[in-house]
Amino acid sequence: MRNIERSIMDRDFVRLPEAGRFAHVIVRPSVSYWEDVFRRLGTDKVALASGVVIAVISALSVLVPLFCKYDYDATDLLHINQFPNAQHWFGTDAVGRDLWARVWVGARVSLFIGVGGAIVPQLVGIFLGGVSGYFGGWIDMLIMRVIDVGVCIPSLVYVTLIMLFMGSGPTAIIIAIAMTCWMDSARVVRGRMLQFKNREFVISARTLGASSFRIIFRHILPNILGQQVVSITSAIPTAVFLEAYLSFIGLGIQSPMTSWGQLCQAGSGYYRLYPYQLFIPGAFISVTIMAFYLFGNCLRDALDPHLRD
Amino acid sequence: MDGKFVEVSNLKKYFHVGKRQILKAVDDVSFSIERGSTLGLVGESGCGKTTVGRHLCRIYEPDEGAIRIDGRDISHISQRQCRELAKKVQMIFQDPYASLNSFFTVGEIIGEAFTIHKMFRSVKERRDRIRELLEIVGLSAEHANRFPHEFSGGQRQRIGIARALALSPELIVCDEAISALDVSIQAQIVNMLIEFQRTMNLTYLFIAHDLSMVRHIADDTAVMYLGALVEYGATDAVYGHPAHPYTKGLLSAVPTPDPVYERSHRRIVMEGEVSDPINPEPGCRFYARCREAEKLCGEVAPPLKKIGGNHMVACHACKEKEGERST
Numbered sequence A: 001m002r003n004i005e006r007s008i009m010d011r012d013f014v015r016l017p018e019a020g021r022f023a024h025v026i027v028r029p030s031v032s033y034w035e036d037v038f039r040r041l042g043t044d045k046v047a048l049a050s051g052v053v054i055a056v057i058s059a060l061s062v063l064v065p066l067f068c069k070y071d072y073d074a075t076d077l078l079h080i081n082q083f084p085n086a087q088h089w090f091g092t093d094a095v096g097r098d099l100w101a102r103v104w105v106g107a108r109v110s111l112f113i114g115v116g117g118a119i120v121p122q123l124v125g126i127f128l129g130g131v132s133g134y135f136g137g138w139i140d141m142l143i144m145r146v147i148d149v150g151v152c153i154p155s156l157v158y159v160t161l162i163m164l165f166m167g168s169g170p171t172a173i174i175i176a177i178a179m180t181c182w183m184d185s186a187r188v189v190r191g192r193m194l195q196f197k198n199r200e201f202v203i204s205a206r207t208l209g210a211s212s213f214r215i216i217f218r219h220i221l222p223n224i225l226g227q228q229v230v231s232i233t234s235a236i237p238t239a240v241f242l243e244a245y246l247s248f249i250g251l252g253i254q255s256p257m258t259s260w261g262q263l264c265q266a267g268s269g270y271y272r273l274y275p276y277q278l279f280i281p282g283a284f285i286s287v288t289i290m291a292f293y294l295f296g297n298c299l300r301d302a303l304d305p306h307l308r309d
Numbered sequence B: 001m002d003g004k005f006v007e008v009s010n011l012k013k014y015f016h017v018g019k020r021q022i023l024k025a026v027d028d029v030s031f032s033i034e035r036g037s038t039l040g041l042v043g044e045s046g047c048g049k050t051t052v053g054r055h056l057c058r059i060y061e062p063d064e065g066a067i068r069i070d071g072r073d074i075s076h077i078s079q080r081q082c083r084e085l086a087k088k089v090q091m092i093f094q095d096p097y098a099s100l101n102s103f104f105t106v107g108e109i110i111g112e113a114f115t116i117h118k119m120f121r122s123v124k125e126r127r128d129r130i131r132e133l134l135e136i137v138g139l140s141a142e143h144a145n146r147f148p149h150e151f152s153g154g155q156r157q158r159i160g161i162a163r164a165l166a167l168s169p170e171l172i173v174c175d176e177a178i179s180a181l182d183v184s185i186q187a188q189i190v191n192m193l194i195e196f197q198r199t200m201n202l203t204y205l206f207i208a209h210d211l212s213m214v215r216h217i218a219d220d221t222a223v224m225y226l227g228a229l230v231e232y233g234a235t236d237a238v239y240g241h242p243a244h245p246y247t248k249g250l251l252s253a254v255p256t257p258d259p260v261y262e263r264s265h266r267r268i269v270m271e272g273e274v275s276d277p278i279n280p281e282p283g284c285r286f287y288a289r290c291r292e293a294e295k296l297c298g299e300v301a302p303p304l305k306k307i308g309g310n311h312m313v314a315c316h317a318c319k320e321k322e323g324e325r326s327t
């Protein structure tokens, strides 16, 4: 018995001549965090598809109005309410304006408001919420009281006032959206800040003597930012809708200027007779919103370092 | 001045929680640590160990009391002086997952100290120093480009230790540095810490919530209960002749590998809940759970008093024990 064991031991368990050589096998090349994020996005089919949709729509919104043979505001009373055809690819509206041109000019305005209306309040919210959560004390009290009062005032009040003062251009709409939406993101960021500032890696940075600036920008914000980028992408459709809503009640974009919301609103009156006037801009809104939503989801996954493989 | 490396005297830290409620996280704690030695600080979760440890790195500012490190009072120093303190005092953390920023590579984590303190400015110097630190803690130079999530808990703890060693500190606060690890890995880490203590003349405050590993590393042991020290003394004395009922309870909860002993000894099971650190009742904090409580214990809080050598106990019932031992 003992002999058998002995022989098995001798045969099977041979000491490796250089054990150290096998100790640290490099499984995959090590890459930086952002390289990794892009690699993950690049291999995600949904991210690629939605990214391509967003890119194509953005590119066309820049290029089409430059090269289209019709002006977005040129009326042609001889060709009103035409269905899509070879001349007018998306047809014409009630005063004979080419809808192909109007949809792409509208895309510029809608995307500008969508992106601006998502980013501006987020930046304000990150800044004020971050300061509030990190430093606490009287500045936290002040900002929180402002928010408490701010959320009590109906957003329509700000919006109306801002529109009255600034006119009804896209910038005014973005400012109006920012005034109403920064408070939510400030609260979220403040909460995340409170959560992170007592995490051990932050305490460790403080123990190493890191400045508040360094802790906020190098340690806490990168951890929060992924979430906030996701909320920005999901706020874009909201902003697009807010713009449509404002256009609908007459506070938003005014004809002859246009946006997808304004086009939908104009087309909604006769949609039984001329469905394309409502459904074409409607389809653009839906596809764009969907693309931003899906892209936001993929981005969240790609930004989450715990999901890295 | 008796020139101890770390001297904490009458440290108090009260947190304001909710409306006008005060949580006495640390209430009048004093201890000292000699250079090159280890003080074990044990007690249940929530008794204020982390709060004490963080005061030594000046994460918290004490409400009352003084903290002297190498003769200098650090209790109310400015932010600039805190940066200087970082070169003297570092910390190792409990949770090997939460204590490393998952956005940094291991090299960035360890090298951050050099960026903050503008040391090892050239790329090569910096890389060499990081490699050296990684090798000291039993990792290898290739690991510098990896991210923390690629490592096991024990390896992450080694990264945390390398980060703490980067500035060549003199005092390291080990805040439950091994509590989250497997027992076999706990031993590796403790042995490593003991070796560093010898080679680098480090001083440790070794915080733990169970007593088993503390015995191997600590020269002195302090037992904490609800924000106050209840027993304090040389580790051999505290483990050999525990005087406070709470210490006895904690020690009896440590399993031994000896079945004969295990069968012949009854475990002292501590009953009852830890009382509330918010609005504590007068008298001994351990009163409600104590099996040796007397009438006096419910009325007057017992002060720490000497029962031989540097062994101190905060308990009214421990008078007789003293006599017992000397006979």
Ligand SMILES: Nc1ncnc2c1ncn2[C@@H]1O[C@H](COP(=O)(O)OP(=O)(O)O)[C@@H](O)[C@H]1O
Pocket: B015, B016, B017, B023, B025, B043, B044, B045, B046, B047, B048, B049, B050, B051, B052, B277
């Ligand atoms: N920043 C803080 N604010 C309010 N209460 C705190 C804070 N830090 C710790 N505490 C409270 O102080 C007590 C002691 O906490 P801690 O020092 O973390 O205990 P331990 O490390 O022994 O588990 C706990 O009751 C905890 O809830």
Ligand SMILES: [Mg+2]
Pocket: B046, B049, B050, B176
């Ligand atoms: Mg703790």
